[in-house]
Amino acid sequence: xxxxxxxxxxxxxxxxxxxxxxxxxxxxxxxxxxxxxxxxxxxxxxxxxxxxxxxxxxxxxxxxxxxxxxxxxxxxxxxxxxxxxxxxxxxxxxxxxxxxxxxxxxxxxxxxxxxxxxxxxxxxxxxxxxxxxxxxxxxxxxxxxxxxxxxxxxxxxxxxxxxxxxxxxxxxxxxxxxxxxxxxxxxxxxxxxxxxxxxxxxxxxxxxxxxxxxxxxxxxxxxxxxxxxxxxxxxxxxxxxxxxxxxxxxxxxxxxxxxxxxxxxxxxxxxxxxxxxxxxxxxxxxxx
Numbered sequence: 409x410x411x412x413x414x415x416x417x418x419x420x421x422x423x424x425x426x427x428x429x430x431x432x433x434x435x436x437x438x439x440x441x442x443x444x445x446x447x448x449x450x451x452x453x454x455x456x457x458x459x460x461x462x463x464x465x466x467x468x469x470x471x472x473x474x475x476x477x478x479x480x481x482x483x484x485x486x487x488x489x490x491x492x493x494x495x496x497x498x499x500x501x502x503x504x505x506x507x508x509x510x511x512x513x514x515x516x517x518x519x520x521x522x523x524x525x526x527x528x529x530x531x532x533x534x535x536x537x538x539x540x541x542x543x544x545x546x547x548x549x550x551x552x553x554x555x556x557x558x559x560x561x562x563x564x565x566x567x568x569x570x571x572x573x574x575x576x577x578x579x580x581x582x583x584x585x586x587x588x589x590x591x592x593x594x595x596x597x598x599x600x601x602x603x604x605x606x607x608x609x610x611x612x613x614x615x616x617x618x619x620x621x622x623x624x625x626x627x628x629x630x631x632x633x634x635x636x637x638x639x640x641x642x643x644x645x646x647x648x649x650x651x652x653x654x655x656x657x658x659x660x661x662x663x664x665x666x667x668x669x670x671x672x673x674x675x676x677x678x679x680x681x682x683x684x685x686x687x688x689x690x691x692x693x694x695x696x
């Protein structure tokens with residue numbers, strides 16, 4: 409039977425990350441169990457957007473600040489609710505260090521900053537991957553009875569599974585990428601600003617020691633920072649009704665310079681962030 413939790417206010421990110429850190433301490437009885445998702449839904453009704461918070465997000469991502477919410481902004485509004493789901497002791501893996509692998513946003517229309525938002529979120533589709541466990545966080549935002557925004561966020565927890573250890577595909581040869589539309593210089597100051605605006609203080613983004621503890625040689629940029637920032641290249645041409653699918657590739661280590669591409673195609677845009685020397689993708693996306 410589904411456990412339904414109704415919130416009166418968004419959870420605070422600080423206590424959530426403390427709880428996530430404590431969750432990294434293994435409990436033998438839980439560790440020995442077969443991974444299983446708890447059947448739980450969290451609901452928060454009537455959330456009002458704080459214009460100051462929206463302005464901070466726009467400064468951190470380079471997106472335009474106006475009455476309509478940027479396509480990716482509801483991600484940070486709903487982030488604490490998703491975090492509350494994944495920091496529970498009965499969740500099958502530790503939230504801290506989990507990697508954002510894919511993201512799909514569907515918006516039915518522009519959302520005004522003045523509209524009260526009803527948010528509902530749950531976790532589903534736990535599955536194995538050669539690199540670990542994947543799980544989807546499903547989040548829906550409604551205005552009254554109208555569904556206006558829906559997101560599927562896929563997280564990867566790196567660990568051994570029954571799919572691990574198989575033959576690895578031949579690595580693709582490095583290719584010098586074509587001339588970019590523009591380049592970005594991504595540094596720790598930029599990512600710290602986004603961490604403050606988004607509330608995502610995962611140490612893989614903000615701490616050299618924290619990043620190494622989870623297998624990264626340096627801190628890495630938030631995937632959703634790059635997914636938001638690249639929309640600035642086509643600002644003013646993102647329709648109210650849109651589907652935005654993002655796949656995150658190799659991480660952007662800090663500091664880095666990366667190539668940015670935006671190609672107009674039938675029905676929308678193809679977007680990419682590539683390594684400027686070897687051409688491998690940090691992000692590939694479609695906006696339709």
